[in-house]
Amino acid sequence: MTRITGITTIDVRAPTSRTLAGSDAMHTDPDYSAAYVVLETDGDLRGHGMTFTLGRGNEVVLAAVKALAPQMVGVTLDEIRNDMGAFWRRLANESQLRWLGPEKGVIHLATAAISNAAWDLWAKAEGKPVWDLVADMTPEEFVACIDWRYLSDALTQDEALDILRARAATKATRKAEMLRDGYPAYITSAGWLGYPDEKVRRLCKEALADGWTAFKMKVGRDNADNVRRAALMREEIGDECLLMVDANQAWDVGEAIEYVNALQQFKPLWIEEPTSPDDVLGHAAIRRAVAPVGVATGEHAHNRVMFKQLLQAEAIDFLQMDNCRLGGLNEVMAVLLLAAKFGVPVCPHAGGIGLCEYGQHVSLIDYICVSGSLDGRMLEFADHLHEHFINPLFVRKGRYMPPTSPGFSIEMLPDSLETMTYPTGREWVPS
Amino acid sequence: MTRITGITTIDVRAPTSRTLAGSDAMHTDPDYSAAYVVLETDGDLRGHGMTFTLGRGNEVVLAAVKALAPQMVGVTLDEIRNDMGAFWRRLANESQLRWLGPEKGVIHLATAAISNAAWDLWAKAEGKPVWDLVADMTPEEFVACIDWRYLSDALTQDEALDILRARAATKATRKAEMLRDGYPAYITSAGWLGYPDEKVRRLCKEALADGWTAFKMKVGRDNADNVRRAALMREEIGDECLLMVDANQAWDVGEAIEYVNALQQFKPLWIEEPTSPDDVLGHAAIRRAVAPVGVATGEHAHNRVMFKQLLQAEAIDFLQMDNCRLGGLNEVMAVLLLAAKFGVPVCPHAGGIGLCEYGQHVSLIDYICVSGSLDGRMLEFADHLHEHFINPLFVRKGRYMPPTSPGFSIEMLPDSLETMTYPTGREWVPS
Numbered sequence: 001m002t003r004i005t006g007i008t009t010i011d012v013r014a015p016t017s018r019t020l021a022g023s024d025a026m027h028t029d030p031d032y033s034a035a036y037v038v039l040e041t042d043g044d045l046r047g048h049g050m051t052f053t054l055g056r057g058n059e060v061v062l063a064a065v066k067a068l069a070p071q072m073v074g075v076t077l078d079e080i081r082n083d084m085g086a087f088w089r090r091l092a093n094e095s096q097l098r099w100l101g102p103e104k105g106v107i108h109l110a111t112a113a114i115s116n117a118a119w120d121l122w123a124k125a126e127g128k129p130v131w132d133l134v135a136d137m138t139p140e141e142f143v144a145c146i147d148w149r150y151l152s153d154a155l156t157q158d159e160a161l162d163i164l165r166a167r168a169a170t171k172a173t174r175k176a177e178m179l180r181d182g183y184p185a186y187i188t189s190a191g192w193l194g195y196p197d198e199k200v201r202r203l204c205k206e207a208l209a210d211g212w213t214a215f216k217m218k219v220g221r222d223n224a225d226n227v228r229r230a231a232l233m234r235e236e237i238g239d240e241c242l243l244m245v246d247a248n249q250a251w252d253v254g255e256a257i258e259y260v261n262a263l264q265q266f267k268p269l270w271i272e273e274p275t276s277p278d279d280v281l282g283h284a285a286i287r288r289a290v291a292p293v294g295v296a297t298g299e300h301a302h303n304r305v306m307f308k309q310l311l312q313a314e315a316i317d318f319l320q321m322d323n324c325r326l327g328g329l330n331e332v333m334a335v336l337l338l339a340a341k342f343g344v345p346v347c348p349h350a351g352g353i354g355l356c357e358y359g360q361h362v363s364l365i366d367y368i369c370v371s372g373s374l375d376g377r378m379l380e381f382a383d384h385l386h387e388h389f390i391n392p393l394f395v396r397k398g399r400y401m402p403p404t405s406p407g408f409s410i411e412m413l414p415d416s417l418e419t420m421t422y423p424t425g426r427e428w429v430p431s
Numbered sequence: 432m433t434r435i436t437g438i439t440t441i442d443v444r445a446p447t448s449r450t451l452a453g454s455d456a457m458h459t460d461p462d463y464s465a466a467y468v469v470l471e472t473d474g475d476l477r478g479h480g481m482t483f484t485l486g487r488g489n490e491v492v493l494a495a496v497k498a499l500a501p502q503m504v505g506v507t508l509d510e511i512r513n514d515m516g517a518f519w520r521r522l523a524n525e526s527q528l529r530w531l532g533p534e535k536g537v538i539h540l541a542t543a544a545i546s547n548a549a550w551d552l553w554a555k556a557e558g559k560p561v562w563d564l565v566a567d568m569t570p571e572e573f574v575a576c577i578d579w580r581y582l583s584d585a586l587t588q589d590e591a592l593d594i595l596r597a598r599a600a601t602k603a604t605r606k607a608e609m610l611r612d613g614y615p616a617y618i619t620s621a622g623w624l625g626y627p628d629e630k631v632r633r634l635c636k637e638a639l640a641d642g643w644t645a646f647k648m649k650v651g652r653d654n655a656d657n658v659r660r661a662a663l664m665r666e667e668i669g670d671e672c673l674l675m676v677d678a679n680q681a682w683d684v685g686e687a688i689e690y691v692n693a694l695q696q697f698k699p700l701w702i703e704e705p706t707s708p709d710d711v712l713g714h715a716a717i718r719r720a721v722a723p724v725g726v727a728t729g730e731h732a733h734n735r736v737m738f739k740q741l742l743q744a745e746a747i748d749f750l751q752m753d754n755c756r757l758g759g760l761n762e763v764m765a766v767l768l769l770a771a772k773f774g775v776p777v778c779p780h781a782g783g784i785g786l787c788e789y790g791q792h793v794s795l796i797d798y799i800c801v802s803g804s805l806d807g808r809m810l811e812f813a814d815h816l817h818e819h820f821i822n823p824l825f826v827r828k829g830r831y832m833p834p835t836s837p838g839f840s841i842e843m844l845p846d847s848l849e850t851m852t853y854p855t856g857r858e859w860v861p862s
Contacts, residue, residue: 026524026526026529026533027526027527027529027530028526029526029527030526030527030530031527053527053530053531054526054527054528054530055527056498056525056527056528057495057498057527057528057530057531057538059494059498060491060494060495060498060531060537060538061531063490063491063494064488064491064537067487067488067490067491093457094487095457095458095459095460095461095485096458096460096461096462096484096485096486096487096488097485097487097488098457098458099458099461099484099485099488100484100488100491100492100536100537100540101536102457102680102708102731103709104535104536104709104733105531105532105535105536105537105538105539105733106491106495106531106536106537106538107488107491107536107537108536109531149683149707150683150684150706150707150710150713151683152683152684152685153683153684153685153713153716249533252580252581252582252583252584253581253583253584254583254584275581276580276581276736277533278534278535278733278734278736278737278740279581279736279739279740280711280712280740281711281740281743281744282581282584282736282740285584300533302535302536302709303709305707305709305710305713306709308710309709309710309711309712309713312712313712
């Protein structure tokens with residue numbers, strides 16, 4: 001019987017701000033970072049998890065992990081396996097700590113790191129990647145991983161079971177298809193806001209040569225600059241490829257409508273994060289005014305209640321949950337079911353550090369168990385920092401090939417952890 | 432010229448869980464705590480601020496304060512005074528730290544503590560209480576304290592100026608009225624969920640004798656128990672007094688409708704926090720189904736965008752912002768204007784530690800500058816821990832008498848700080 005004995009935390013930061021990788025309208029100088037946690041046990045296995053941040057404040061998330069840690073000590077893997085939903089609910093609703101959220105911000109980011117580490121531990125014990133562990137669950141086992149509080153007005157457990165049962169018989173076919181062909185993706189790392197035009201052109205050419213057919217670019221508060229850069233991107237990628245634009249929360253509702261409509265000529269598939277991530281009604285108003293451009297959001301939608309409303313209000317065409325922003329895979333599974341009920345495709349947020357690694361599991365679970373569809377669905381890809389993971393992801397001609405190693409693909413190389421530990425690692429000590 | 436030289440942080444916790452003061456359906460054992468900050472300066476004045484928490488996790492908020500602190504070092508009081516809105520926006524939108532929110536959870540609680548300390552510093556420099564500092568502002572100065580991002584679809588700056596100008600000529604009359612009569616309040620501390628019936632009866636009798644005419648009680652997930660306790664409260668306070676009930680997020684939307692309607696016979700004025708604080712559309716659905724009982728929420732509504740939507744969706748009858756949950760007084764001022772535009776009365780959340788001290792300033796600003804009305808408006812009062820403040824609040828016959836000492840009324844006694852410092856103070860060291 002495996003028992004958790006404690007949590008080790010590591011403050012991992014990559015100095016990406018030196019190259020402006022990841023720069024956008026609101027985040028001008030990110031240092032891609034991981035609040036990295038290890039569930040220590042009395043056995044041979046350990047569970048690895050992390051939450052993504054932009055650098056400063058990574059230590060605050062780790063302080064929240066430490067605040068949650070006493071709850072984890074003594075928990076057995078069997079307790080987690082036998083009632084994953086109850087395990088998550090206890091973690092997310094500690095009677096004093098929940099005031100810090102509830103279910104949002106730093107405390108929820110910490111909940112994600114820990115609960116994802118519990119999934120990693122469980123999957124390693126089963127000798128399966130997490131996506132396959134979930135794919136092998138019965139509909140009843142899947143539903144039992146979810147905290148159903150606050151969902152019943154949009155989705156009941158019975159409706160969820162109906163959705164899952166309708167897919168159950170054909171799971172094996174989709175699993176074989178994924179292992180053969182991979183999951184479709186789009187690329188973001190050509191179009192960072194801080195990159196000079198020539199670099200964007202070169203990166204587009206390289207991505208086209210690698211087989212990419214869907215590209216995302218960042219836009220900002222300068223309308224003329226947005227138009228110029230969209231023209232440049234469209235010129236490079238041609239009319240056949242998909243182009244998406246991402247405002248990263250830069251605009252008021254009225255500005256969003258004006259700025260997006262100025263980009264209609266470049267036929268963007270979606271406008272991402274046009275305004276405050278909390279503004280469900282604002283997204284709905286923008287969506288009505290910018291069609292046929294779709295509205296996408298979710299990387300800052302902090303819990304299942306926000307996604308429930310984005311769907312109820314018909315505010316989005318593409319749902320972009322983040323496996324670290326939500327409180328980990330348990331809550332992701334709830335949102336996958338909500339999206340299926342409302343018929344909205346899921347295109348998980350990825351990039352940063354570790355998010356592509358997590359996102360591939362999420363998209364595979366969506367396709368194999370929940371939606372059964374690839375229509376309108378793509379997983380984000382950005383080509384940064386994958387070399388630091390023990391089981392690196394594998395992208396071939398614009399598709400993610402399913403990971404096959406046991407766990408959640410998030411365990412990092414010892415040398416990478418040491419090099420990027422803040423502030424003592426080699427990356428951070430002036431040479 | 433006063434310049435900020437650094438921030439001192441103190442982890443202040445009161446062991447209230449020992450008596451179950453503050454207990455409710457979701458928070459069974461709170462230790463009322465303050466993440467307490469002091470803006471140190473090169474002059475004679477210091478700015479004091481705090482954010483309320485329930486104990487565990489107070490240290491996480493202080494870690495976030497420390498992460499924000501480098502931004503504050505070197506800032507002058509004149510810079511704050513000359514553009515309070517820009518000061519707040521810089522603080523709330525630090526390019527890496529904003530990922531931890533944005534504008535929600537731990538990082539926003541920390542923003543509140545710091546920005547409220549800046550208000551305290553400014554008011555002390557003027558020799559006025561904060562409410563009076565704001566009451567003396569022109570409409571233009573008031574509007575300049577606000578970060579207007581994300582508001583223009585519901586409230587423009589011109590509309591805000593119109594609201595404020597309509598009240599400007601009569602501010603002196605309302606100020607004199609407040610200094611004479613005080614601001615109306617209601618009492619919560621008789622009806623905590625964990626209190627035995629006899630204690631509730633005794634506290635109701637004592638509160639009635641002290642002149643209270645409005646009472647709030649906690650309800651939970653046991654319908655029969657809710658009915659029994661509401662009957663008890665109504666029996667004690669009689670038919671003339673107001674009774675409010677507070678579910679503290681315990682229910683799904685459908686449950687809320689069922690449980691509130693079971694209490695209709697006791698004629699509650701409002702149901703508070705019937706479901707997830709993030710569920711704007713859920714509150715609107717509940718409101719439509721439980722009238723004439725009103726819906727109240729806000730102590731966990733984390734920013735102006737959430738309140739904007741609660742108002743746009745006609746989800747609430749009473750708006751209960753919290754001066755620490757929002758990012759401090761700057762954002763409170765934005766929400767006061769939104770509430771006035773939509774005609775919804777503001778009844779600030781208070782209680783805990785320090786929240787009554789803050790709330791009295793908020794309600795006075797609302798009445799004197801913004802709404803000009805007491806109709807449907809009451810400030811919460813709970814009789815806990817006021818003795819620890821240097822300028823204790825003064826409640827007379829169920830009304831808050833306006834504070835007259837300079838600042839934000841939040842500076843605590845040195846001995847109280849020492850006694851309650853966690854984990855080294857006398858309250859926390861086993862004797």
